[in-house]
Amino acid sequence: MTDSNQDGRIPTDYEIAQNAEKRPIDDVVEPFGLDAEDLELIGEHKAKVSFDAIERLRSERSEDGKLVLVTGMTPTPLGEGKTVTTVGLGQAFNRIDRDALIAIREPSLGPVFGVKGGAAGGGYSQVLPMEDINLHFTGDLHALTSAHNLISTMLDNHIKQGNELDIAVNWINWPRAIDMNDRVLRETVVGLGGEVTGVPREDGFILTAASEMMAVLCLADGIEDLKARIGRIIVAYAEDGEPITVDDIGATDAAAILLKDALKPNVVQTIEGTPAFVHGGPFANIAHGTNSLIADEVAAHLSEYLVTEAGFGSDLGAEKFMNIVCRFGEMEPDAVTVVASVRALKYHGQNMWPPNLEQLEDEDVAAVERGLENLDKHVENLRKFGVPVVVALNRFPDDSDAEVEAVLDHCREDLEVRAAESTVFSDGGEGGVDLAEKLVDAAETESSFEPLYDLEMSxxxxxxxxxxxxxxxxxxxxxxxxxxxxxxxxxxxxxxxxxxxxxxxxxxxxxxxxxxxxxxxxxxxxxxxxxxxxxxxxxxxADVLTLPGLPEEPAAANMELQSDGSIDGLF
The missing domain is CATH 3.10.410.10 (Formyltetrahydrofolate synthetase, domain 3)
Known part of the structure; x- marks a missing residue:
């Protein structure tokens, strides 16, 4: 599917997205059981699924589609392509006559303008409209930021207005939130300026995606559950050590009001017209790292196969999906695919710190083989949950045949695990057909899923x-x-x-x-x-940052807005 421009240059992700033909979103979802009355349209190509539609689907519920989880080996700065694989798989399943939907997280503006850039897939396996999804989209992240900071404001106001709850000013656990990588706000002092301003105390900011409000939104199954979860959030402790909740400061309903529309799942489309639910975005190194349960629920009711993604490597996103998300959502994966790449294996097999990124472009089968231990550990981890595992080798243009074969042979012969080369970035759904067929085979085998620990354990x-x-x-x-x-x-x-x-x-x-x-x-x-x-x-x-900073050369520095409204460098 790869095309070249007239100058011989491979088109950028943005150019591919701009040239893709988008269909009205109600036409995209209609074959899967949603009609125009089920949607709250936001323009022609974006929509939210209404609460009425969600309740109808629940009442009509029959057997859900099979669930395929996409995870990865330990990430590298180069990116291994989990979201590309997720999007490409949704397209590939539909190419082999399996009705499939995908569900992924919403990008955060912090990473978009920081190191990672956009997060909507790439090449010929991306979700559209790409620029909207990476920027303001349907306003969910802004609503979350506002709801989080409303609670902060009401907490400080309670202290200022007499502190009836006897809140310990030095025992407040609710920072403020911002959807931007701004390291100078990690630690702040608020309330300066005298009696009229408030009570001075130490404070700080976290990224909106790291807020407990994000986790709450992604785990709630409706408005009443949302209110219950918000109400029991612990924001501080009293002088006697008793927890102070959002309910205690009277902020529950006001925060829920700001989130009532954000709770409805967003639906868009891939380049090949596969419906895509893009909703919520908790980080997996801080929170549970998957899109909303309500999006998964809707998509599973509508499809034969649901492909969803867990953040970072299997030690974080997949572990939390199995031990947290599956418990709360009362679901279990039918198959898991772990995304690997030749250059990531070489990165882990270089035996040097910091790794030499330039050397990753050179063929080095020995480094690939040394790095396979990292992939092996992720496969071993996933097998502990009793779910069939398939390795997806996301192929890049510089990968040699010898390197690719070394990985596939190792998976099939030494690990005895299904494995397939994936070229969904360059070839769209067609490049994931082999992977999709192996996942169908895996998902239709018997499994014995179990979380890794019992909740009754200490x-x-x-x-x-x-x-x-x-x-x-x-x-x-x-x-x-x-x-x-x-x-x-x-x-x-x-x-x-x-x-x-x-x-x-x-x-x-x-x-x-x-x-x-x-x-x-x-x-x-x-x-x-x-x-x-x-x-x-x-x-x-150790030290995990809840508010990242910008790198020496932020992605934002290479973005340009053209006079016709198009954007260069966003992706």
Whole structure:
């Protein structure tokens, strides 16, 4: 499918998107069981699914479609192509006469203008309209930012107006939020300026995608559940140690009002016309890392196959999908595909720090083979959940046949796992047909899915299971006030919920510089706090930034708005 421009240059993702023919969104979804009355149109090519339609689908519910989860090996700065694979698979399933939908997360403006750039797939496997999705889209991220900061405002106002709840000013757990990578706002002081301004205290900002409000939105199944989850969010503690919730400061309904439209799932289309639900965007290194449950639910009711994606590598996104999302959504994957690339394997197999990115362009079968241990660990991890695994080798133009064959042979002969080369970036759905057929085969085999730990286990036991079984740590050390956190959380009855590990995505370990499969190390836990609205405990390890900064050369610096309204450099 790859085309060249008249000057011989391969078109950019943006040019491909601009030249793609988009159909009215109601026409796109009509064959799958949604009509115009089920949609709240936002222009011609974007829509939200109405609450009435969601309730109708629930009442008509029969057997849901099969669920395929897309995850990956340990990420590299170059990107391995999980979203491209997800989009391409949706197109590929439809090419082999399997009705398929996809569900992915909404991009955050921080990464869009920072390091990653856009996040809507790429090449001939992307979702449209690409520029809208990467920018303001349907306003969900703005609504979340406003709802989060409304709670912050009402919390500070309560303290200013007499502090009837006896909130400990130095024990406030609710920072402010911004949807932009702005490192100078990580730590701030508010309330300066005298009596008229407020009570001075330390504060800070987190990225909107890292807010518990994002996790709440993505786990809620309707307005009443949304309100219940918002209401039980813990924003501070009183002087006597009792938790202070959003309900306590009277902000629940106001925050829910700001989110009532954001809760409705968004539907758009891929380049080949596959319906795509793009809704919610929690990060997997901080929160649970998948699109909304309500989008998955709608899509699963409508399709024979639903392809959804978990953030970062399987040690983060897939682990949380299995242990958190599947529990809350009462679902289980029928097959998992782990995305790998030759250059990522070479990256992990270079045996140097920092890795030499220029050398990744050269053929190096030996480095590929050394890096296979990282892929092996991810396959091993996924098999522990009892779900069939398929390796998707996302092929790039510089990959040699020898390197590709080394990976595929290893998967088939040594790992005894299904594996397929994928060229969905350059060839669209056609480039994923082999992968889709292997996933159909996998999904139709018997599986015995089970989460990795029981909720009745102690907090420490759950942490240690993930640390040793998934990360490969020798054990866990608890630093700072982590032991005190565990005692307090157990006392308040938070010991019977899933854990959400906050860890670097650059390594299987908690040290970003350690590549491959690190050995002889101990996971260091610094803090544990409740995301009571989401329904899990967040376990902070090492240093994970909840508000990234811009790189030396931000993606924003290379963007240009043309006089006709078109954009260069967004993707």
């Amino acid at each position: 907090i420490k036991e759950k942490i240690e299971v993930v640390a040793t079984e998934i990360y490969g740590a020798d054990g866990v050390e608890y630093h700072s006030d982590a032991e005190t956190d565990i005692e307090r959380l157990t006392e308040h009855g938070f010991d019977d919920v899933p854990i959400c590990m906050s860890k670097t995505f650059h390594s299987l370990s908690d040290d970003a510089s350690r590549k491959g499969v690190p050995e002889d190390w101990t996971l260091e836990v610094n803090e544990i706090y409740p995301s009571a609205g989401a329904g899990f405990l967040v376990v902070l390890t």
